[in-house]
Amino acid sequence: RKEVEQDPGPFNVPEGATVAFNCTYSNSASQSFFWYRQDCRKEPKLLMSVYSSGNEDGRFTAQLNRASQYISLLIRDSKLSDSATYLCVVNTNAGKSTFGDGTTLTVKP
Amino acid sequence: SAVISQKPSRDICQRGTSLTIQCQVDSQVTMMFWYRQQPGQSLTLIATANQGSEATYESGFVIDKFPISRPNLTFSTLTVSNMSPEDSSIYLCSFSGQLNTEAFFGQGTRLTVV
Numbered sequence: 001r002k003e004v005e006q007d008p009g010p011f012n013v014p015e016g017a018t019v020a021f022n023c024t025y026s027n028s029a030s031q032s033f034f035w036y037r038q039d040c041r042k043e044p045k046l047l048m049s050v051y052s053s054g055n056e057d058g059r060f061t062a063q064l065n066r067a068s069q070y071i072s073l074l075i076r077d078s079k080l081s082d083s084a085t086y087l088c089v090v091n092t093n094a095g096k097s098t099f100g101d102g103t104t105l106t107v108k109p
Numbered sequence: 110s111a112v113i114s115q116k117p118s119r120d121i122c123q124r125g126t127s128l129t130i131q132c133q134v135d136s137q138v139t140m141m142f143w144y145r146q147q148p149g150q151s152l153t154l155i156a157t158a159n160q161g162s163e164a165t166y167e168s169g170f171v172i173d174k175f176p177i178s179r180p181n182l183t184f185s186t187l188t189v190s191n192m193s194p195e196d197s198s199i200y201l202c203s204f205s206g207q208l209n210t211e212a213f214f215g216q217g218t219r220l221t222v223v
Contacts, residue, residue: 032209043201043214044152087151091209095140099152 003027006088006100013107017078021103023071023088033064035073036087038102044087047073078107111136115202115215122192122222129188130218132202137182140205142212143175147198155200158185192222 006023013019025033033050048055050062050071061074071088088100112135122128132141141158156164156177164177179185189196202215 032211034211041219043217046211046213049211089212094157095205095209096142096154096157097152097203097212098154101151 001026002101003098004088004090004100006086007103008101009103009105011103011105013078013105015078015080015107015109017107018074018076019078019105020075021073021086021088021105023073023100025069025071025088025090025098027090027092027098028069030069030090030092032091033071034089034091034097035060035062035071036089036099038085038087040084044099047086075105078105080107080109083107111138111204111206111213113202113204113213113215115218117218118216119219120221122220124193124222126192127188127190128192128220129186130200130202132185132187132215134183134204138204138206139182140207140212141179141185142203142205143177143185143187144201144203144214145198146201146217152201155187158187189220192220194222196220197222 004025035047036044037047038044050064052064054063059076063072083106085102085104087102115132143155144152146152154167155170156166158179160179176188200218203212205212
């Protein structure tokens, strides 16, 4: 079993749709959690950190459930520019990042 | 936040040769890492670059194949040694300012071995 597992996707949605990505992790000692975005042929860039209390940044909402070892990302009112691969990332207490395989989102007009 | 630059951005190399990739951060950072991203796949951690000591390698990666240097808190190199076509990949350096904070990535080196 992989340490970090994501929805395989791909997700193809129309503009304005709401889309949710799910991620589970196996290491209960994991310390911090993030969603990254990676555009084609580019390096990953931090989208948002994920906290147990949940956090929102504009159209993006992230949730963490430590008991279920589950992380989610919700994107509302999808834009064409949201098309990318979304990576779920989990850090251990050694500071190492483990990446999920990514979920590809394509937003269509 | 600190700016990270990585070079070369891409290279095409003959099998059996070696390539050294450089990563420079414009301020001192605690943690530096090297990742590989093979075509169509996610990132896999190669090693943690430790300042002033040997790097800590992940399972499946060895120092002879991927020697790493980190002479100070702002600079690191990764060498891909005795390359074969299977080493064709994107290699990314990364840093974190503090333990368990977000990581920032260099622009990546797209390596093709022929």
